[in-house]
Amino acid sequence: MxxxxxxxxxxxxxxxxxxxxxxxxxxxxxxxxxxxxxxxxxxxxxxxxxxxxxxxxxxxxxxxxxxxxxxxxxxxxxxxxxxxxxxxxxxxxxxxxxxxxxxxxxxxxxxxxxxxxxxxxxxxxxxxxxxxxxxxxxxxxxxxxxxxxxxxxxxxxxxxxxxxxxxxxxxxxxIYHQPIGYNLLPDKFTLPEIHSLYETILGKKLDPWNFGKKLVSLGLINKLDERRSIGAHRSPYLYQFDKEAYENALTQGIVHTY
Amino acid sequence: MxxxxxxxxxxxxxxxxxxxxxxxxxxxxxxxxxxxxxxxxxxxxxxxxxxxxxxxxxxxxxxxxxxxxxxxxxxxxxxxxxxxxxxxxxxxxxxxxxxxxxxxxxxxxxxxxxxxxxxxxxxxxxxxxxxxxxxxxxxxxxxxxxxxxxxxxxxxxxxxxxxxxxxxxxxxxxIYHQPIGYNLLPDKFTLPEIHSLYETILGKKLDPWNFGKKLVSLGLINKLDERRSIGAHRSPYLYQFDKEAYENALTQGIVHTY
DNA sequence: CCAAAAGTGTTTAATCTACACCCATGA
DNA sequence: TCATGGGTGTAGATTAAACACTTTTGG
Missing domain, CATH: 3.90.79.10 (Nucleoside Triphosphate Pyrophosphohydrolase)
Incomplete structure (x- = not known):
């Protein structure tokens, strides 16, 4: 227009x-x-x-x-x-x-x-x-x-x-009972990436290790056998959303904290 | 009309x-x-x-x-x-x-x-x-x-x-992150009453004892020194919503399960 | 004293939390 | 080999879940 x-x-x-x-x-x-x-x-x-x-x-x-x-x-x-x-x-x-x-x-x-x-x-x-x-x-x-x-x-x-x-x-x-992030991250992402996304949205610190454990144990994301090369540091593993679990959580809602 | x-x-x-x-x-x-x-x-x-x-x-x-x-x-x-x-x-x-x-x-x-x-x-x-x-x-x-x-x-x-x-x-x-019930119960109510309300809304059983503990520990309801007489049984204590905590929880939201 | 309903305690398991520690990488 | 960021393990604290036990009350 x-x-x-x-x-x-x-x-x-x-x-x-x-x-x-x-x-x-x-x-x-x-x-x-x-x-x-x-x-x-x-x-x-x-x-x-x-x-x-x-x-x-x-x-x-x-x-x-x-x-x-x-x-x-x-x-x-x-x-x-x-x-x-x-x-x-x-x-x-x-x-x-x-x-x-x-x-x-x-x-x-x-x-x-x-x-x-x-x-x-x-x-x-x-x-x-x-x-x-x-x-x-x-x-x-x-x-x-x-x-x-x-x-x-x-x-x-x-x-x-x-x-x-x-x-x-x-x-x-x-964000406490629906997974959010599918559209904000690349298809394959690292734990630090999604961790930082959640920290930014919530505006508070989250323990990186516990955060990852939680998402994995909820079945929302899956660890892949690939890593991303990020320069002079250890290569982090890549993860992917579990499409099915994700969709399910979107409609059903999950009850948990981070 | x-x-x-x-x-x-x-x-x-x-x-x-x-x-x-x-x-x-x-x-x-x-x-x-x-x-x-x-x-x-x-x-x-x-x-x-x-x-x-x-x-x-x-x-x-x-x-x-x-x-x-x-x-x-x-x-x-x-x-x-x-x-x-x-x-x-x-x-x-x-x-x-x-x-x-x-x-x-x-x-x-x-x-x-x-x-x-x-x-x-x-x-x-x-x-x-x-x-x-x-x-x-x-x-x-x-x-x-x-x-x-x-x-x-x-x-x-x-x-x-x-x-x-x-x-x-x-x-x-x-109901998992906002207190609900203020308008459904009398001003003073017993634990079994509010317990049954939540069970009905959620459509599932909740442990009565743990349920009460939770609500009290969240500060949403307060135990009074009065009891209600209910016939041939032990008289249950009366409780009351904590108006302030309740309003606060309504606007802020709480994260918990029952 | 009994049955029914309410209230209470305790044990066990699960989960959260907070660290400490190890590993990998390129400069 | 060092600095940096990533990954892992675990002890202790907290919370949840299940259930048994006690108390109260009118009949």
């Missing part, structure tokens, strides 16, 4: 194509190089940082919409993406004054009751991706992005600070 | 008062006499059992809407009510043919593109109530209700079997 015609069409006819009152705003967690970050976009009209987002097509299944929006923004497909909450306690997300600001910014005259400015509930998802593989696409409404460390989130638009906080809390709680 | 005028107004003007495309459908778990049941309503027009439901007013905060709907249906206020998922993968919940059925049943002529028959995403909540305290209110669309044992759920309207299953799964998973 980058040409003027596309935008024009979106503004005028979007309400025919999309479900009103609803948006999908994924919190995209990116992990790379032992850092956990989230993707923020700079919104032109609103002059601030916010989450990427999109709308649901009238006949599009919800989960498909979420995946499409993620794909449009990051180019990634087939990643861990989970709905976690609908935010709708602030009666309006966009106030009336935004219509004027919007008009000034984009050069569009729109009514204050235009569909874009109606009350919008945000169906929030969180995704886990390797951010080195992401190519971010901005559109007409956004003019920049950043991968922001989770410990340094700035003040965001609307109620999105709450959304991000809740996403992080959900992720950290969930 | 029981008079003809109310209904008339609802059909004709509901789209002005409520957000379109959205409904709130709480799965209401009722516990009483060591049984776990859910509240089902018989829908007149659709000729089947389904969950109670309602719509969100245009300027009403989401959580307030959920509480209002629960209150309207059960008369209860201030109960455990938690959002758990939006269901929106079936592109339509009400098919076109329902418009005709609807007209036949209620004697209303409505267009197939009437707001009531548009695609609706269901924001699902689950509630925990003591069903002996509930007085169910039916409305024009429903002509009966039942408290149905969770192990005997019949085939429900739309995708609601999936909703109920997911609610139950969420409840059972959640």
């Amino acid at each position: 980058n040409s003027r015609e596309d935008l024009d069409d979106f503004i005028k006819n979007g309400h025919k194509q999309y479900l009103s009152h609803l948006s999908i705003d994924p919190v995209i967690f990116g992990y790379h190089d032992q850092q956990l970050k989230i993707l923020l976009l700079r919104w032109r009209g609103l002059n601030g940082w916010g989450l990427p987002g999109g709308f649901i097509r009238k006949r599009e299944p919800l989960s498909q919409a979420a995946n499409r929006i993620l794909q449009e923004r990051t180019g990634l497909d087939n990643v861990f993406l989970q709905q976690f909450q609908v935010f709708g306690d602030s009666p309006y997300r966009l106030q009336e004054r935004n219509a004027q600001e919007f008009a000034n910014t984009y050069g569009f005259e729109v009514d204050t009751d235009h569909w874009l400015f109606e009350r919008t509930l945000s169906i929030s998802y969180f995704a886990l991706v390797d951010y080195s593989r992401v190519s971010v696409t901005t559109d007409f409404f956004t003019d920049g992005y950043q991968w922001c460390d989770v410990s340094e989130i700035p003040s965001l638009l609307f109620d999105q600070n709450e959304v991000v906080e809740k996403a992080l809390a959900t992720l950290r709680l969930q | 029981n008079s003809r005028e109310d209904l008339d107004d609802f059909i004709k003007n509901g789209h002005k008062q409520y957000l379109s495309h959205l409904s709130i459908d709480p799965v209401i778990f009722g516990y009483h006499d060591q049984q776990l049941k859910i509240l089902l309503l018989r829908w007149r027009g659709l000729n089947g059992w389904g969950l109670p439901g309602g719509f969100i007013r245009k300027r009403e905060p989401l959580s307030q809407a959920a509480n209002r709907i629960l209150q309207e249906r059960t008369g209860l206020d201030n109960v455990f009510l938690q959002q758990f998922q939006v269901f929106g993968d079936s592109p339509y919940r009400l098919q076109e043919r329902n418009a005709q059925e609807f007209a036949n049943t209620y004697g209303f002529e409505v267009d197939t593109d009437h707001w009531l028959f548009e695609r609706t995403l269901s924001i699902s909540y689950f509630a925990l109530v003591d069903y002996s305290r509930v007085s169910v209110t039916t409305d024009f669309f429903t002509d009966g209700y039942q408290w149905c044992d969770v192990s005997e759920i019949p085939s429900l309207l739309f995708d609601q079997n999936e909703v109920v299953e997911k609610a139950l799964a969420t409840l059972r998973l959640q």
